[in-house]
Amino acid sequence: MSNVNTSQYKRVWFITGASRGLGALIAQAALDAGHAVVATGRNAAAITERLGVSPALLPVALDVTDEGQAKAAVDAAIGAFGRIDVLVNNAGFGLLAAIEESSDADVRRMFDTNVFGLLNVTRAVLPVMRRQRAGHVMNMSSVGGYRSAAGFGVYCSTKFAVEGITEALHAELQPLGVHATVVEPGYFRTDFLDASSLTVGQEVIGDYDATSGQIRRLAVEMNHNQPGDPQKLAAALVTLADAPNPPLRLALGTDTLRAIAEKNAYVTAETAAWQTLSSSTDFAV
Known part of the structure; x- marks a missing residue:
């Protein structure tokens, strides 16, 4: 049973990776807009230090790779607020290295957090949303979830997985009144390229210097010079939560819009070029 009057809050948000970076900014934007927030992270004290103390805020320690902790965090959210209206699967980190x-x-550590951790939390929250016949799952992907790139191939593969999971969730949950959106930010001025969020491969192979090696160097130059405003991203998710018919995919940033257009054009041209061979493999009728 809830121990507070939840009607005073517009919605109840459950956010992973909320102690810093985008997660903390999203939590703050939701609080400022009159929502209650269950802010989770490995260190609950760091969440309080970052976001302060408020009846609308419940900091919860959560390592998303631990399924039991995910279920306990959801139980704590229900105990405090009685419902969960918005799930933001934000916890994750990157890997900068050529595939080899x-x-x-x-690789395994990143998949454990970015993919299996997301699944742990989603499985824990969905029974609540199904009972409510309402809710919105927002899975944080990336421009790299739509278009992979040298130097970030394995990281992008985790975000490709998030895209596939969310696309299926969108179909499975729609008849139940629950929405699912995959959010695709481009490069935003956060700590993503810092050591706290990005693992850099220790092995460096000279043959990849012109591809992944170049990306390693560009990442250093781009760090804290990214074009995207993270405060505006956080505000955009609050707007998304208010949408009566939210999209399956939400691209954020002109760099993501450009990357999507370029990939779509590439796929269209390549499909046309190989159409004869592609269509030659059906049984003859």
Whole structure:
């Protein structure tokens, strides 16, 4: 049972990775807009330090790779606020390395958080939303979830997985009154390219210097010079939560819009060029 009057809050948000970066900004934007927020992260004290103390804020310690912790965090959210209206699966980190340079340990650790952790939290929250016949799952992807690139291939593969998961969720949940959106930010001026959020492969192979090596160097130059305003991203998600018919995909940033257009044009041209061979493999009628 809830121990507070939840009618005073517009919605109840459940946000992972909320102690810093985009997660903290999204939590703050939701609080400022009159919502209640269950802000989760590995260190609950860091959440309080970042967001302060408020009856509308419930900081919860959560390692998303631990399914039991995910279920306990949802129970705490229901105990405090009685419902969950918006889930923002934000927890995750990047890996900068060529595919061959990416160690097995780094790859598995990233998939554990970016994909399996997202699934742990989503499975824990969905029974609540199904009972409510209402809710909105927002899964944080990336421009790299739509178009992969040298140097970020394995990271992009985790975001491609998030895209596939969300597309299926969108179809499965729609008849139940629950929405699912995959959010595709471009480069925003956060700590994503810092060591706290980005693992850089230890092995460097000279043959990749002109491709992944160049991306390593560009990442250093771009860090904290990215074009996207993270405050505006946080505000955009609050707007998204208010949408009566939210999209399956929401691109954020002109760089993402440009990348999507370029990939769509590439795929259209390549499909046309290989159409004869592609259509030759059906049984003859």
